[in-house]
Amino acid sequence: MKGRLIYLIGPSGSGKDSLLDAVRETAAEHGCRVARRVITRSAEARGEAAESISADEFARREAQGDFAMSWYANGLSYGIPRQVDDWLAAGDDVLVNGSRGYLPEARRRYPHLLAVLLSVDDAVLRHRLHARGRESAEEIEARLARNAGFADTLLAGENDDLCHLDNSGSLSETCQRLLRLIEEHRPHPLPDSA
Numbered sequence: 001m002k003g004r005l006i007y008l009i010g011p012s013g014s015g016k017d018s019l020l021d022a023v024r025e026t027a028a029e030h031g032c033r034v035a036r037r038v039i040t041r042s043a044e045a046r047g048e049a050a051e052s053i054s055a056d057e058f059a060r061r062e063a064q065g066d067f068a069m070s071w072y073a074n075g076l077s078y079g080i081p082r083q084v085d086d087w088l089a090a091g092d093d094v095l096v097n098g099s100r101g102y103l104p105e106a107r108r109r110y111p112h113l114l115a116v117l118l119s120v121d122d123a124v125l126r127h128r129l130h131a132r133g134r135e136s137a138e139e140i141e142a143r144l145a146r147n148a149g150f151a152d153t154l155l156a157g158e159n160d161d162l163c164h165l166d167n168s169g170s171l172s173e174t175c176q177r178l179l180r181l182i183e184e185h186r187p188h189p190l191p192d193s194a
């Protein structure tokens with residue numbers, strides 16, 4: 001694969017979808033595409049940029065190999081269309097909204113991936129989840145509780161190359177920093193004589 005997978009992770013509500021939407025056009029100018037997720041979430045759920053399908057349809061697509069990556073979390077199934085492998089093979093970078101839980105498997109499949117951990121202050125996170133209004137209060141508490149389980153594992157051994165990006169401030173500022181970060185971590189091509 002010639003392109004690079006940029007695997008954006010972070011707590012639910014940290015702003016991954018907002019950030020990917022906001023950088024989509026500028027990223028394309030830099031040869032970087034943004035993947036659209038497939039989720040077993042109802043299409044009525046607010047703030048949804050992903051494709052919503054039923055659990056049966058998800059299982060059917062997964063069985064026929066439609067997903068480059070897939071995972072289960074928060075009571076939902078998530079898939080990244082296999083089209084991303086074509087984009088990577090063509091030399092494009094690809095940005096995905098990933099899962100912290102799936103990171104070890106993503107690393108096995110894409111050893112050169114760039115993992116970016118988006119974070120926000122705890123109080124801001126809780127406020128943004130409630131303001132978004134997509135989940136019930138109970139579901140929001142379950143998502144906040146899920147974060148505690150990742151606090152240690154994400155700082156452990158094989159994750160010392162994780163790039164940290166704070167989204168407690170304005171989204172436009174975070175966009176600029178993400179684009180800079182992608183540029184800074186671009187691998188240098190080998191000289192012709194190498």
Ligand SMILES: Nc1ncnc2c1ncn2[C@@H]1O[C@H](COP(=O)(O)OP(=O)(O)OP(=O)(O)O)[C@@H](O)[C@H]1O
Binds near residue numbers: 129132168
């Ligand atoms: N920098 C920001 N400033 C203010 N509000 C923001 C910022 N970034 C995101 N938000 C808002 O925070 C809420 C959560 O953002 P978003 O849905 O993008 O998070 P997410 O990480 O994709 O969450 P999930 O993993 O649950 O889908 C949204 O209502 C969004 O508009």
Ligand SMILES: O=P(O)(O)OC[C@H]1O[C@H](OP(=O)(O)O)[C@H](O)[C@@H]1O
Binds near residue numbers: 011012076099101102
């Ligand atoms: O908690 P972890 O494993 O990082 O992520 C699990 C999944 O949940 C979130 O999606 P959403 O909040 O349902 O849109 C993430 O984007 C991810 O896909």
